[in-house]
Structures are given as C-alpha cells and as structure tokens.
Amino acid sequence: MRRLAATTAALAAILTVFTPTLGFAARDDRSVPMRFALVGSNPADHCPADCSWLISAYGSITADTPRDFRAFAAGKDLTGATVVLDSDGGSVLGALAFGREIRRLGLATTVGHIEAADAGKGTPLRIDPQADCESMCAFVLLGGVHRHVPAKARVMVHQIWLGDRRDDPTAGSYSAEDLVLVQRDIARLAQYVVDMGVGAGILDLALRIPPWEPMRELNRAELQRLQLVTDTAPSAAIAAVTPGARVMPAALVRDDGSNVGRAGWxxxxxxxxxxxxxxxxxxxxxxxxxxxxxxxxxxxxxxxxxxxxxxxxxxxxxxxxxxxxxxxxxxxxxxxxxxxxxxxxxxxxxxxxxxxxxxxxxxxxxxxxxxxxxxxxxxxxxxxxxxxxxxxxxxxxxxxxxxxxxxPKLAASCERLAGNAVADAGGRIATKLNANSGALAHAEEATPKR
The missing domain is CATH 2.60.40 (Immunoglobulin-like)
Incomplete structure (x- = not known):
C-alpha cells in the first residue's frame, strides 16, 4: 500500500522526462504501435530513492510489443516503477506476453496519458487521468502487482474476435480453423487470469459483449470486484455481488428462418x-x-x-x-x-x-x-x-x-424512378397546358370580333 500511495502521489506531481526511448506519441494517434518512455517525478538526471518512475505505454498492442518492452527495459533499474496505460487494445498474444513481462519485473499499473511539456506555452509535463484502457489493455492492467484506475479513466472490455472480420462480424464466414484459433486464445486468456491471481470474472464479462455492441465500461464496483484495482480492498458487500440474473423472455421472438440479409446486405x-x-x-x-x-x-x-x-x-x-x-x-x-x-x-x-x-x-x-x-x-x-x-x-x-x-443497382433503380416521375410530371403538365391552350383557343373563337 505504501508503494501504491507513492504511485498515486507521483501521478499528481510535476514530472520530467528521463531517457525517453521511443518518445511521446500525439494524443490523437492511438493507432500507432505502442511506444514507451521513462518518466521520473524528480527533475534531477537520476531518480533518487524517494521518487517513483513512471513508464508511458501509449498506442496499440501488437505482436512486437513484448519484444519492444523488453528492449526498452533492458539495463534499467525499474524497481517500484508504474506502467501508465493508454491503449485501444490489440493483439491477444501480444497483450498477454506484455502483461507477463510487467508481472515478471514486479511493476505496478495504472491508466492515464503522459503529456509532454511545451516550453513555448509554459505547460509542464503532466499526467491526464482522462484516458482509456480498452479491450486487451484491461488484461495488461492485470499484470501490475499493484493496480490503480483514476476516477476519470475508463476500462472497457468486449469479446476477442478475428481482426479481419471485426468490421462486419455477422456477415463473415468462419472455418473450423478459425474456431480453433479463437478457442485457443480464450484458453490462454483463462490461464493468464489464473496466473495473475484473479478470478475468471473479467473474462466472463468480456466474453458476453459481442463485437457489434459498444465496449462495456466497468464501473468502480466492478473494477474492485473483478480485481482490476488493488488500491481499495473490496468490502464484503461488494465481494458478494454477482452479475445480475437475467430473466428469460416469456416467449421467443419470431424468426421466419429466412437467411436474406443475415450474411451481408x-x-x-x-x-x-x-x-x-x-x-x-x-x-x-x-x-x-x-x-x-x-x-x-x-x-x-x-x-x-x-x-x-x-x-x-x-x-x-x-x-x-x-x-x-x-x-x-x-x-x-x-x-x-x-x-x-x-x-x-x-x-x-x-x-x-x-x-x-x-x-x-x-x-x-x-x-x-x-x-x-x-x-x-x-x-x-x-x-x-x-x-x-x-x-x-x-x-x-x-x-x-x-x-x-x-x-449501384439500387442507385440505378432510384434514378429510373426519379426519371419516370419527372417524365410523368412533365406529361401531366403538358396535358394540362394542352387542355388550357385548347380552352383558350375555343374561348377566342367564341369571342365576337369587333
């Protein structure tokens, strides 16, 4: 708890960069492969015994992230350091290996974004707690021996899915090999949460959320119950909470068995x-x-x-x-x-x-x-x-x-309909004009000439 308190204090401190390995990524560039930078809470060129090192981990998790992190950590004394996560997730295997590296080094984890100083504007280096740890990032968070999630940060989860079919999952086709791949990764996730010393609750919740639904944001009680945070011991009441029981519908919805539109538009x-x-x-x-x-x-x-x-x-x-x-x-x-x-x-x-x-x-x-x-x-x-x-x-x-x-077939059909509508309207106008012209001519003939 003393180490966690020091970490929390460090989050609020004015920070200085120490040996940034890959530098800070722009805040709107979360799709880049994850980058790391080492930050200390002391302006000196070394970190004394009473300061806490922070490791900025920003970007998408790839298969190369564990290797990049090992290269980043090589030769550094990271005792008591905290990994600051801001990520939209990414590779399942990459995230699990990254989380294991964090645990092997005995590091803590938190969610936030380290923003670089701007000398021109006089803006100091700081940590913004309004950051997201999405998808597989939540499992990386579990790698920390101590885990903290600020009140303004968000941790969000959903099912793992084959990346090339995530954009339209219900329209994709899936082979037996695809199913084997997904089940293998689920088994690895299950083993990982056991190795991290937490229950299967986080995996159970994540696997409920299909890729066509928004990611599920975890509330404070869930963060504690699922052991994603260690800074507050869960009370007996919270620990006893179980996912809400769902009442089965009184009748199944009608399904005519038609496959039209199920596998795509x-x-x-x-x-x-x-x-x-x-x-x-x-x-x-x-x-x-x-x-x-x-x-x-x-x-x-x-x-x-x-x-x-x-x-x-x-x-x-x-x-x-x-x-x-x-x-x-x-x-x-x-x-x-x-x-x-x-x-x-x-x-x-x-x-x-x-x-x-x-x-x-x-x-x-x-x-x-x-x-x-x-x-x-x-x-x-x-x-x-x-x-x-x-x-x-x-x-x-x-x-x-x-x-x-x-x-294109729909657009062409609509253009034809619009053209027909214009033609019909033109025909009606012409008919009316002809009728009016005939009536006018008849009126002129009937008018006595002087």
Missing amino acids: ALLDEMQGTALTRRHPVTVEGEEIGLFDLTFACGSSADNYIVSYSETRARRNGDPATVGEVTLGIASRTLPLTIVPRKSQTVTEADGEIETFASGIVPGELVRALAGGKPRSLVVATSMAHAKAAGEATSIRIGNVGFSRNF
Missing part, C-alpha cells in the same frame, strides 16, 4: 421496387432478445433514400415498456427515425413481444459513404419509452459487407 427486387436490406440480432451484452431488419429504398428524389427499421424483441424482466427512440448513425451523423405507432407495439401477456417500426430520410451522400470501398459501418441505437427500462437500450454496429456490391 442483400438486394430485394420486388413489385414494390428495389431495396437493400440487412437482418441482425438485437442483443444486450451478448444475449439475443430479438431481430431487426434495416432497409434502404428509393426516396422522393435521386439524392435521398428512405430507411426503415422493423424490429421484434422479447419482453424482458416482466416490463411492458415499448421502444421509444430509434436512431441511425452514419459517417459521424446521428439521424433520429420516426416511430410509426402500431397497435402491435402494445405488449400483451399472451405473446410477450414488442414490435416496432420506424422510418426516416437519409441524404444520398451518407448512403454513398456507406457504399465506399473501405470497410465502413453504421450504428442502430434504441432506447425504451420508460425510464425504468433504460437498461434495455441497445446499440448495434453493422458493417457494409454486400452494400458496395449491391448499391
């Missing part, structure tokens, strides 16, 4: 017109509670599209609340959809289901962005109409597999 070419549709499960922390269809169809002009959202979900925990809001996020824009009141949206004891239909207009530029060549995604979010059901809010990320391939 599919083109529908029916009597009503051409459309692009996608079917996706509705989940809350990985538990499937329903299904929804998201469909793009032609709008009133060639430069906008109608989007419709149709969802069926199970009534959970005995709450008859209905969906009160549906939003669509594309290219940093959030578009609210209008929920169409339907009699079936009232939940009954008999069916135990909630049906929701919503629609809206999406500018063509946003739809074309989704059809871009690079992997892109959109986010469908819902919230319940009653505050007491706020825990059933959902946020689902969907990739664009199949969208780029099929969008």
Whole structure:
C-alpha cells in the first residue's frame, strides 16, 4: 500500500522526462504501435530513492510489443516503477506476453496519458487521468502487482474476435480453423487470469459483449470486484455481488428462418421496387432478445433514400415498456427515425413481444459513404419509452459487407424512378397546358370580333 500511495502521489506531481526511448506519441494517434518512455517525478538526471518512475505505454498492442518492452527495459533499474496505460487494445498474444513481462519485473499499473511539456506555452509535463484502457489493455492492467484506475479513466472490455472480420462480424464466414484459433486464445486468456491471481470474472464479462455492441465500461464496483484495482480492498458487500440474473423472455421472438440479409446486405427486387436490406440480432451484452431488419429504398428524389427499421424483441424482466427512440448513425451523423405507432407495439401477456417500426430520410451522400470501398459501418441505437427500462437500450454496429456490391443497382433503380416521375410530371403538365391552350383557343373563337 505504501508503494501504491507513492504511485498515486507521483501521478499528481510535476514530472520530467528521463531517457525517453521511443518518445511521446500525439494524443490523437492511438493507432500507432505502442511506444514507451521513462518518466521520473524528480527533475534531477537520476531518480533518487524517494521518487517513483513512471513508464508511458501509449498506442496499440501488437505482436512486437513484448519484444519492444523488453528492449526498452533492458539495463534499467525499474524497481517500484508504474506502467501508465493508454491503449485501444490489440493483439491477444501480444497483450498477454506484455502483461507477463510487467508481472515478471514486479511493476505496478495504472491508466492515464503522459503529456509532454511545451516550453513555448509554459505547460509542464503532466499526467491526464482522462484516458482509456480498452479491450486487451484491461488484461495488461492485470499484470501490475499493484493496480490503480483514476476516477476519470475508463476500462472497457468486449469479446476477442478475428481482426479481419471485426468490421462486419455477422456477415463473415468462419472455418473450423478459425474456431480453433479463437478457442485457443480464450484458453490462454483463462490461464493468464489464473496466473495473475484473479478470478475468471473479467473474462466472463468480456466474453458476453459481442463485437457489434459498444465496449462495456466497468464501473468502480466492478473494477474492485473483478480485481482490476488493488488500491481499495473490496468490502464484503461488494465481494458478494454477482452479475445480475437475467430473466428469460416469456416467449421467443419470431424468426421466419429466412437467411436474406443475415450474411451481408442483400438486394430485394420486388413489385414494390428495389431495396437493400440487412437482418441482425438485437442483443444486450451478448444475449439475443430479438431481430431487426434495416432497409434502404428509393426516396422522393435521386439524392435521398428512405430507411426503415422493423424490429421484434422479447419482453424482458416482466416490463411492458415499448421502444421509444430509434436512431441511425452514419459517417459521424446521428439521424433520429420516426416511430410509426402500431397497435402491435402494445405488449400483451399472451405473446410477450414488442414490435416496432420506424422510418426516416437519409441524404444520398451518407448512403454513398456507406457504399465506399473501405470497410465502413453504421450504428442502430434504441432506447425504451420508460425510464425504468433504460437498461434495455441497445446499440448495434453493422458493417457494409454486400452494400458496395449491391448499391449501384439500387442507385440505378432510384434514378429510373426519379426519371419516370419527372417524365410523368412533365406529361401531366403538358396535358394540362394542352387542355388550357385548347380552352383558350375555343374561348377566342367564341369571342365576337369587333
């Protein structure tokens, strides 16, 4: 505890850089491979016995991170040092090996971002506690013999997944070898948490969150219960807390067995017109509670599209609340959809289901962005109409597999419809003008000439 107190004090101190190995990365450059720098809380060119060394660890964890860290630490006396983590995660095997190196050296861990001094602005070197430790970074945090998470820092977790299929996981195809790879890594994670001396709670929670849901931020009680922090001993009450039991729905949501739109965006070419549709499960922390269809169809002009959202979900925990809001996020824009009141949206004891239909207009530029060549995604979010059901809010990320391939057909169909509409409108105007001209000529003939 004395060492941890010294670490906490060091976080608030004015710091000076000592032998930065790879230097500080820009704050908005978290995608770069992780870099390390050694920082001391004393302005001298060495760290006396009463100061604490801090190691800045910023960036993505790669397969090379453990090797880079060993090279960084070689020849340095890091006794009592603390690794300051600010990372969006990365390689599973790289993170586990990095965490083991931290434990082997007897280092502490915390979450934060060390910001370099700016002599021109007179800004001193400091640690910003508003930092994130995401995904596999949470397991690196466990490597510390002492672990501290500032109140303003965030630790977030989710399932591990194959990196090349994370952008649109439900549209990907998976071989037996892929499943073996994932299961092997889960087994390694399980062994790692045992070796770090903590329970399997952190792994259990992470494996609930599928890649299409937002990462799960851990609250203070969870950080303590799951032993990601050691600075506060968990009370008996907190230690006794178990994950909330989930009440199974009274009835399963309907599934017609159709595979249309399940493996990517599919083109529908029916009597009503051409459309692009996608079917996706509705989940809350990985538990499937329903299904929804998201469909793009032609709008009133060639430069906008109608989007419709149709969802069926199970009534959970005995709450008859209905969906009160549906939003669509594309290219940093959030578009609210209008929920169409339907009699079936009232939940009954008999069916135990909630049906929701919503629609809206999406500018063509946003739809074309989704059809871009690079992997892109959109986010469908819902919230319940009653505050007491706020825990059933959902946020689902969907990739664009199949969208780029099929969008040109939808766009061409919409252009034809717009052209036909213009032609029809022109025909109606011409007919009206001809009728008016005929009436005018008839009137002129009927008018007596002077």
